[in-house]
Amino acid sequence: MSLVRLDGVSFAYGSAPVLRDVDLAVVTGDFTGIVGPSGSGKTTLLRLVLGAIEPSAGTLTRRPGLRVGYVPQVETVNWSFPVTVAEVVLMARRQRRLAPWADAAERGAAIAVLDRLGIAELADRHIRALSGGQQQRVFLARALLGDPELLVLDEPTSGVDVRTRHEILHLLGELHHGGLAVVLSTHDLNGIAAHCPTVVCLNGVVTGMGTPREVLTPDVLEATYGAPMDVLEHAGMPVVVDRPSAHVHQQPTARQR
Ligand code: ADP
Ligand code: MG
Numbered sequence: 001m002s003l004v005r006l007d008g009v010s011f012a013y014g015s016a017p018v019l020r021d022v023d024l025a026v027v028t029g030d031f032t033g034i035v036g037p038s039g040s041g042k043t044t045l046l047r048l049v050l051g052a053i054e055p056s057a058g059t060l061t062r063r064p065g066l067r068v069g070y071v072p073q074v075e076t077v078n079w080s081f082p083v084t085v086a087e088v089v090l091m092a093r094r095q096r097r098l099a100p101w102a103d104a105a106e107r108g109a110a111i112a113v114l115d116r117l118g119i120a121e122l123a124d125r126h127i128r129a130l131s132g133g134q135q136q137r138v139f140l141a142r143a144l145l146g147d148p149e150l151l152v153l154d155e156p157t158s159g160v161d162v163r164t165r166h167e168i169l170h171l172l173g174e175l176h177h178g179g180l181a182v183v184l185s186t187h188d189l190n191g192i193a194a195h196c197p198t199v200v201c202l203n204g205v206v207t208g209m210g211t212p213r214e215v216l217t218p219d220v221l222e223a224t225y226g227a228p229m230d231v232l233e234h235a236g237m238p239v240v241v242d243r244p245s246a247h248v249h250q251q252p253t254a255r256q257r
Helices: 042-050 085-094 104-116 132-145 162-177 189-195 218-225 246-250
Strands: 004-012 017-026 031-035 057-062 068-071 150-154 181-186 198-203 205-210 229-234 237-242
Touching: 004 042, 017 042, 017 205, 031 042, 031 162, 031 189, 042 068, 042 150, 042 181, 068 132, 085 104, 085 132, 104 132, 132 150, 132 162, 150 162, 162 181, 162 189, 181 189, 189 237, 198 218, 205 218, 218 229
Parallel strands: 031 181, 031 198, 068 150, 150 181
Antiparallel strands: 004 017, 004 057, 198 205, 229 237
């Protein structure tokens, strides 16, 4: 049985739909990357999967009692309030219960999940004092504290360096191997080609769905991004490269001039 299933789902914030006729099933064992240009509806699709918004048309079914963890896009988080890493993680439980304080068991559970992600020593640090990759792990820890069956992440690899990007994807791969279903959005086509067994290409509609090899083709990429892209092969994996347009190519660089 699917954890979450969308059949012919459309969604509009105003009059014009931003997602049209989307069919998508998320099942146990999935590790799915959603790619598409800015404004293509990635965040909207994740919010539908989460149950934060309801479809304007079509049907969305969620397995009753499904536990979902959410890691929002770091750039959308308001950092103006002073909180420590442990406090951010413990916010997960405050959304579920009324007591404003955490008991020793809850603090212990928070430290255990930070430990699992290799950042227990950061527990008392201020969240603003951390690197992008460390902040990403803190939000991952918060999402994991509720012991989710499905983890939804919005651009977890944006704004971090290459090494951190691979660390995050590797970490998500390990969680996936441990039985967690993972759905994420990303701009990192080559990262998902290397790490995600399933790729969904989005541009208001689903332009492609399948393995990286099936989906990362010049035709699907052009339908998704509206720009020509080349796909090479490296170490048995597809690698996507931008193809400079003829016009751009002919411009002399400043140095040549
Ligand atoms: P992505 O995450 O791929 O960048 P989004 O799902 O955020 O795309 O946005 C899809 C479209 O919906 C965009 O055109 C965006 O401007 C619009 N949109 C997103 N959120 C809202 C909102 N809260 N109200 C109105 N329009 C929105
Ligand atoms: Mg987005």
